[in-house]
Amino acid sequence: MIHVEGVTKKFEKETAVATIELSVKTGSIYGLLGSNGAGKTTLLKILAGIYRPDHGNVHIEKQSIYENVSLKQKVVFIPDSLYFFPQATIHQMADYYRSFYPGWNQERYETLQQVFNIDPHRKIQRLSKGMQRQVAFWLSLSCMPNVLILDEPIDGLDPVMRQKIKNLLFQDVAERDLTVIISSHNLREIEDICDHVGIMHKGKLVIEKELDDLKTDTHKIQVAFSSPEQETSMLKQLNILHQEKRGSVNLLIGKGQKQHIEEIVRSSQPLVFDMLPLTLEEIFIYEMGGVGYEIENILI
Numbered sequence: 268m269i270h271v272e273g274v275t276k277k278f279e280k281e282t283a284v285a286t287i288e289l290s291v292k293t294g295s296i297y298g299l300l301g302s303n304g305a306g307k308t309t310l311l312k313i314l315a316g317i318y319r320p321d322h323g324n325v326h327i328e329k330q331s332i333y334e335n336v337s338l339k340q341k342v343v344f345i346p347d348s349l350y351f352f353p354q355a356t357i358h359q360m361a362d363y364y365r366s367f368y369p370g371w372n373q374e375r376y377e378t379l380q381q382v383f384n385i386d387p388h389r390k391i392q393r394l395s396k397g398m399q400r401q402v403a404f405w406l407s408l409s410c411m412p413n414v415l416i417l418d419e420p421i422d423g424l425d426p427v428m429r430q431k432i433k434n435l436l437f438q439d440v441a442e443r444d445l446t447v448i449i450s451s452h453n454l455r456e457i458e459d460i461c462d463h464v465g466i467m468h469k470g471k472l473v474i475e476k477e478l479d480d481l482k483t484d485t486h487k488i489q490v491a492f493s494s495p496e497q498e499t500s501m502l503k504q505l506n507i508l509h510q511e512k513r514g515s516v517n518l519l520i521g522k523g524q525k526q527h528i529e530e531i532v533r534s535s536q537p538l539v540f541d542m543l544p545l546t547l548e549e550i551f552i553y554e555m556g557g558v559g560y561e562i563e564n565i566l567i
């Protein structure tokens with residue numbers, strides 16, 4: 268379990284992260300989204316023990332991460348700008364990882380060579396941007412970390428490689444309870460990986476949700492009635508996040524169990540009734556609207 272407790276970080280006068288509280292369950296995949304400059308990278312670096320928070324603390328497996336070498340050996344961070352030793356080949360970089368991470372698994376490193384299919388004798392800095400990213404995953408996954416922190420990880424990867432890497436992450440989560448924290452700008456991209464999503468804006472965590480709950484609990488409803496009284500009576504019984512009129516049809520975004528909503532709407536005898544699934548992006552737009560934020564400005 269990871270606990271972020273009231274974490275704040277300032278750079279001179281700039282507050283990059285403002286009193287963030289969040290928890291990430293062991294074996295889950297947490298997606299961190301937000302606008303440019305929202306504070307995602309700063310928070311990830313605090314989680315990885317690279318930055319010391321000005322206030323608050325981060326506990327992983329009940330231990331504080333900052334300056335805790337033995338804990339850091341179980342946590343791997345892949346930053347958005349990758350760093351490898353100049354002139355190092357993949358094998359040489361692997362030697363370095365092996366010396367720092369006690370969990371290093373040589374057999375896995377060799378097995379993953381078939382997945383990434385890059386000659387380990389090649390110098391990393393001469394590889395393409397996407398290939399360097401593959402090397403970062405190859406080395407990181409060979410360390411068998413308990414926690415993997417990924418800052419904009421899929422940038423530059425082709426669709427086949429993205430899928431392969433997602434599958435490797437799923438495998439580690441399922442087989443050995445790996446916890447993954449992943450930052451991205453793209454809700455659609457991480458929709459199919461994460462079980463939790465948090466959205467940051469101006470240093471704050473403005474929304475945090477479990478995806479399954481959201482998906483089974485939010486519905487798009489189209490209804491039309493012959494009388495406004497029927498409509499008013501139905502609306503009073505529903506938990507509505509958003510509504511708009513399209514001609515005689517009322518488009519509603521409602522929260523609640525599908526069957527329960529259906530019963531309420533049907534008992535009001537609508538002329539037209541349809542329930543449609545929402546994309547995750549739509550759900551967030553309405554949820555954020557509910558807490559007073561314009562998500563269009565936050566997600567790109």
Ligand SMILES: Nc1ncnc2c1ncn2[C@@H]1O[C@H](COP(=O)(O)OP(=O)(O)OP(=O)(O)O)[C@@H](O)[C@H]1O
Nearest residue numbers: 278281282283301302303304305306307308309310
């Ligand atoms: N080392 C630093 N020195 C000074 N200010 C910094 C430093 N790192 C980050 N900041 C500031 O902190 C704020 C948050 O930056 P951060 O990189 O955490 O945002 P982000 O959400 O990762 O942004 P992006 O999506 O653009 O990568 C920004 O205003 C940034 O200018």
